[in-house]
Amino acid sequence: MAYVPEGILCSKSHEWILDEGEVFTIGLTDYAVEQLGDIVFVELPEVGAEFQKDETFATVESVKAASEIYMPAGGKIVEVNEELINSPEKLNEDVWGSWLVKVDCSNWGEDSIGLMEYEDYKESVS
Amino acid sequence: MGKRSFLYEEQENMKAKIVPFAGWDMPVQYSGIIDEHNTVRSALGLFDVSHMGEVFVTGSDALDFLQSIVPQDVSKLTDSRAVYCQLTNKKGGIIDDLIIYKLKDENYLLIVNASRIDVDVNWITLNSLNYDVKIENASHNYSLLALQGPNASALIEKLGCARDIQPEYFSIQPATIAGIDLMLSRTGYTGEDGFELMVENKYVVQLWKTLLREGKELGIKPIGLGARDTLRLEVALPLWGNDIDEDTTPVEAGLTWSVAKDKKENYNGKDVIMGQIAGTIPLRKKLVGFEMIDKAIPRHEYEVYYEGNKVGVVTSGAPAPSKGSNIGLAHIYLDDNSIFLNKTIGINIDIMVRNKLYKAQIVKKPFVQKKNSVKN
Incomplete structure (x- = not known):
């Protein structure tokens, strides 16, 4: 997926989340x-x-360091992207296609407050 | 904002990712750490290591003075030869590790770690009061480049210094490279063949550009500090502040090979260091190399366990691109009945990563065979 998925919202800690109806998909931003x-x-x-929202749910390690990844919204994990376990480099190769988890968000209305649209997020990190 | 090397603008233009390191803003990566690492192992890499310190020690007592501050036997150096050693404190702990180059009689050059320049110069000066020597911290006058990899010698030859007159391993000599006068040494921090080029600041941009341009057909790439760290870790070269420090002696750090056993002169910490070698003073810890068995990456300061007990701490850890596994160095604390007192290779340990234990095994160092002509 070469393009930014339409409708994603981004957190200050560089995760993206997309409302896909049944579930929400969460990944890491291109900047991260x-x-x-x-x-x-x-x-x-x-x-x-x-x-919960802002709780650590995953860890991503580069050659130099380990980075904790935080929930942009609280909920229950319904699926994880197993492919990344064996091929973590996919995140570098296809950031938007390499989602981390799918989540059943329990409190989206409240948790989505403060998340940014992609354009605003991009501006905040530039 | 940190100090900047004279190559800062060049590096910014090359889209280097720049991070603070030892008070400097230095490039941590250009194309990517793994790609840069593999480039140095297979072809050629160019590093800016201008943050490192250059200290000249000159005068009629220069040799006697140096003999009093390092465990190595500096008297064995002939002109243009160099030796790896440590600056030790009264307890034998390592204030810094460094290379001493003998330029000629009464004329020595010390290359020291960036983070330790001020501490080193203070210590050296304080120790020199009874000697007829001049200590000159010339770090701000010089830039330092490292050219490392199997194609290093070919590029130096192409730029005017034929193979048969290039300095031998652990030697230094004046040279003219691409028309620029500099000091050329056959040293490095990667385990590959290679050179370090010490040049006046005003020539370094020209030198950097020429090396990158003329080295293109030899596969040269600029290399950041990220790959410098994985390269040195694979060949188990210690990093001050991680694997060695003021509370660790050369013996405890596995650097006994760099201590002169028959040196007559006294030096700071000699009683402790020689006592540890003789077995009359116990080692408090031991630096070991380990490879992960489970899938996890060890990092600096992670805890080391043996049969459920904490026995040490990881001092350096990272993925090893040349091995395809995750490796590390660790301090194992020793007591009278420690299983680690004798041979440690093959012992299984556990590394605590995010509150879970992962299996690892102590293995032989270096993890990857050095390809320069090491004599120790």
Whole structure:
């Protein structure tokens, strides 16, 4: 996926989230991936685990450092992108296609407050 | 904002990612750490290491003085030869590690770590009061480039210094490279063959551009500090502040090979260091190399466990691109009945990563064979 998915919202901590109707898809922004450099390890949560907004749910490691990834909105993990476990470099190759988890968001109305549209997010990090 | 090398603008124009390091703003990567790492192992890389310190020690007592501050035997150096050693404190701890180059009698050059320049110069000066020596911190006058990889010698030859007159491993000599006068040494921090080029600041931009242009057909790329770290870790070269520090002796750091056993002169910490070598003073810790068995990346300061007990701490850790595994160095704390007192290779340990233990095994250092002509 070469293009930014339409309708994503971004957090200050560089995650994106997309409302896909049944579930929400969460990933890392292009800016975050570019800042991390070569991604060599991705640790994802168990399906069924529940997290609050802003809670750490995953870890992404570049050659140099480990970075915690935070929930842009609270909810229950319904699917994880297993492909990234064995091929973490996919995040560098196709950032928008390399989602991390799909989530059943429990409190979207409140949790979505403060998330930015992509254009505004891009401006905030430039 | 940190200090900037004279190449800062060049690096910015090349889209380097620049980060603070030891008080400087230095490039951590250009094309990507893994690509840069592999480029140095297979072809040629150019590093800006201008943040490192250059200190001249000159005068009629220069040799006697240097003998009093490092465990190596500096008297064995002939003109233009160099030696790796440590600046030790009274307890044998490592204030810094450095290379001493003998330019000629009464004339030595010390290349020291960027983060330690001020501490080193203060310590050296304080120790020199009874000697007829001049200590000159010339760090601000010189830029330093490292040209590392199997094609390094070919590029130096192409730029005017034929192979048969190039300095040998751990030697330094004046040279004219692409018309620029500089000091050329056969040293580095990657385990590959290569050179370090010490040049007056005003020539470094021209030198950098010429090396990159003329090295193109030899596969040259600019390399950042990120790959410098993975390259040095694979060949288990210690990093001050991680693997060695003021509370670790050369013996505890596995650097006994760089301590002169038969040196007569006294130096700071000699009683502790020689006592540890003789076995009369116990080692408090031991630096070991390990490779992860489980899938996890060890990092600086992660805890090391053995059979459920904490036994040490990771000092450096990273993925090893040349091995395809995750590796690290660790301090293992020793006591009278520690299983780690004798041979440690093959012992299974666990590394605590985000509150979970992951299996690792102590292995032989270096992790990757050095390809320069190491004599130790």
